[in-house]
Amino acid sequence: KDCIVSSNTSTIPIGLLVEDMPTDFRRRFAITHYFNPVRYMRLLELVKGKETNLDVINKLADYNDRVLGKGVVRCGDTPGFLGNRVGVYALQVGIDETLKCGLSIEEADALMGRPMGIPKTGVFGLYDLIGIDLMADVVRSLRSILPNGDAFHAVGGENEMINRMINDGFTGDKGKGGFYLTGEDNVRMARPLTGAGEPLADYRSAANSLPKSAVNAADAAAQRKEPLDAILVGNDACAKFCRRVLGRVLAYAASLIPDVTTNPQDIDDAMKLGFNWQRGPFELIDAVGQKRMLDLITEVGVDVPPILESDKPFYALSGSSLTVRQAENEYSPINLPKGVIRFHLKRKALTPILENNDASLFVLDGFAQGVNDLRLIEFHSKANALTDASMEIVAAAAKDHGSGIIVHNDAQHFSAGVDLNTFRALIEAGDWHGIDRFLWRFQDAVCKLKYTPVPVIGAPSGLAAGGGYEVLAHCDKLVVHTNSVMGLVEAGVGVVPGGGGIKETFLRWHDAKGSWDDAAWQTWMNIGYGLTGSSPQLSARLQYFRDGHDETIMNRDRLLTRAIELVGEMQEGYTAPRPPFARLANWQLHEKMDKFMKKGVDNGDFMPHDRTVAMTIAKVMLQA
Structure with a gap:
């Protein structure tokens, strides 16, 4: 009776999962939706049922935070919760606008990637990474549970091209390829998009050059300027794509306030922790600015969400504390567990x-x-x-x-x-x-x-x-x-560590082995490989x-x-470390190391330059 029970579902309402269960069970039941791969993705969406004991939710939140290292976002029992609802919608909008704006998939990924603070996989690369068949199932699932009139339905229908690719085994990185494919001689290939009723297009060599606006955005980011400014201006297809994607996605996220959550930080955290966005939708809205945001919404022809009618930023300083604007337009301190600093x-x-x-x-x-x-x-x-x-x-x-x-x-x-x-x-x-x-x-x-x-x-x-x-x-x-x-x-790119790494590793191996010769050999193997x-x-x-x-x-x-x-x-009582005593290893190791490298070159395991690098590393530690 003390056991907590949870489900990892991202689609089934908690009420359906417990409807035939006794009251005691319902009080101990919650949804713990972990994002995959669980080791690397930080988001846990924690969902409380109507009868779930609050103490159960608090214990799950604390355990997942401290023991499993998760960023916990508490969600209501709404379709798709937060991460997938916004994240999958964003991907579908990306596909839709790529077709409408006539861009290649490489152009779309280059723009809807780093310039927007989204991982460089963009849309189509992420589809390949996750699995095109799995993504198709996720889209169908969301389509089946989201209410009529939700903007997702405009972009979440069946996609003939994707279905043909799945039927032919092109399911992404795990299959024969996907939107991208590594061809002969490791040449990256890309499959052009096709519309309804059209056969699958053949792969072609993927473009290596970036759209000029993506390059400008990278330059702006390097100079600590706003990269969005570089991709939203202009009348070309790339600028139109960026404006329409951001207009639709950010407006959709804002439309979820207050029905799905009253706190914009919840959605921002879900996208940063679950989809690796650098900034959440409401942080992006602040970066875009309220007037320009309204212009984007007008351009895409959607209603202005009530939360965007105010010209107040979503994040603002109150003294030395950062606050976030809630659904009722009042500011509250950002919500983080005690001991957490981002x-x-x-x-x-x-x-x-x-x-x-x-x-x-x-x-x-x-x-x-x-x-x-x-x-x-x-x-x-x-x-x-x-x-x-x-x-x-x-x-x-x-x-x-x-x-x-x-x-x-x-x-x-x-x-x-x-x-x-x-x-x-x-x-x-x-x-x-x-x-x-x-x-x-x-x-x-x-x-x-x-x-x-x-x-x-x-x-x-x-x-x-x-x-x-x-x-x-x-x-x-x-x-x-x-x-x-x-x-x-460094050896992997043909150079030698030059910032003290050889010395520090050599000293540490000596502490572990007690022998300068053994330390030199172990350091050489570490760094050489x-x-x-x-x-x-x-x-x-x-x-x-x-x-x-x-x-x-x-x-x-x-x-x-x-x-x-x-x-x-x-x-208290701290003193700076004293320069260590070190002894160079015996030069006789040089012959052993050189013989090892020569054999590797002769066998085709190493390139001749690998031998040069390895023996240069050796000379740092050997007494001539």
């Missing part, structure tokens, strides 16, 4: 003490009792790739360090490493001194970070590769999200995560809270 929201109430296009430095005060005057380094370039500007902020934090430093951001990936486009430009220009100067500044910044007289905590989530990991390797401790990937991958750990536990096998020293957190929204607590715990 820095992309919190930063709206903060002013950086130093910033550039690639990184910012903030002061954190009042986040934990007795822990004040902290510094937070946030990377925010594309993929958080590290540049001179990024490392300028790291060096500045080491100089103006306050009472502790935290390196954190809540983007999808902590950092993909050094910006290789910048490096490539230096190589092509033959600017070897420029490369040396960049590496010296990088090394100088991370060394200063390591030896500051205050605690330094790294709090990554997602990918922390190459130079991104090298920054973390110079922190006192790490608080790592369980889905983080860490490692030094570009090995990464896809979890803290797997990273520990490579010494990129230190068991018993570093920490893991299931919910990435709790990383910053724990990092702040750790700084407080370490402050």
Whole structure:
């Protein structure tokens, strides 16, 4: 009688699921709709029935937050709940407007992807990823349960092209292909759209170039400007597509207030956590602006939802707190569980003490009792790739360090490493001194970070590769999200880690093995193969995560809270680390390593340049 029972359904009303069950069962029953793949997708839609005990809902919310690491959105028992209702509608609108505006699927995905803050798969790439047959079933399910008159019915009918593709086995990435296909010689192919009564078109080579407005949006984002401005202006088909998609999708999301939820944050959270949108619909409406939003609605010919009749923004500051406008047009503080900090929201109430296009430095005060005057380094370039500007902020934090430093951001990936486009430009220009100067500044910044007289905590989530990991390797401790990937991958692109990663890995392997020769061999294998750990536990096998020293957190929204607590715990009596003693390994290892690489080249396992890179890595650790 104490057992909680739940269903993962996204379509069956909770009333139908429990209608023949006893009262005691109905009080213990809820819907827990996890988004797939469950390991990576953060959203849990939690649905309470009319008779579900509130204590049951609270226990489920807390358990899923703290133990399973989910972002919990409490939903009413309405068709499609929140995520699928808006997300699937957006995909269907994307398909509909691609046909109406005469765009190719590549153009549509390029526009309805990163420029709108949506994953780069866009519409058709996401269909292929999820499975075209599964998406067709989801569309049919929503069509069967949504009320008559819902805007979904205009775009949720049977699609002849999709049905033909499914019948022929073209179900996406898991099948023979989908809208896209990898052809011979790994050439990416795309299938043109066809209308009712038309046969399936043959695949053709996919276009590699982006629409000019998508390029302009990327440039705007790199300069910390609004990317939507670049895609909404103009009279060409691309601009029309963007205006019509955003007009229809954002108006639809707004129309769900107040019948589906009274809090716009619920819908925003569902789309960010369940569909990986960078901004939710109401954050996008604020970015578009009320007047331009009304113009978009007029252009697509739909009714103005009542919530959009006010010219007030949905998100606004009240003192140092971020608030959200509710259905009754009154503002309430954003709703997050105790201990959860989403820095992309919190930063709206903060002013950086130093910033550039690639990184910012903030002061954190009042986040934990007795822990004040902290510094937070946030990377925010594309993929958080590290540049001179990024490392300028790291060096500045080491100089103006306050009472502790935290390196954190809540983007999808902590950092993909050094910006290789910048490096490539230096190589092509033959600017070897420029490369040396960049590496010296990088090394100088991370060394200063390591030896500051205050605690330094790294709090990554997602990918922390190459130079991104090298920054973390110079922190006192790490608080790592369980889905983080860490490692030094430079050898895979033909270069050698140059930001202290070899040295730090070598020292850690010595601590683990007690032998400088063993440490050199293990480090060489780690870095030469570009090995990464896809979890803290797997990273520990490579010494990129230190068991018993570093920490893991299931919910990435709790990383910053724990990092702040750790700084407080370490402050009393803290002393900066002393430069370590290290001994280079025996040069005799060079012969063993070179023999290993020569055999690999002869067998076709390695390219000749792999041997050059591997032996260069070896020389860093071997005594000549």
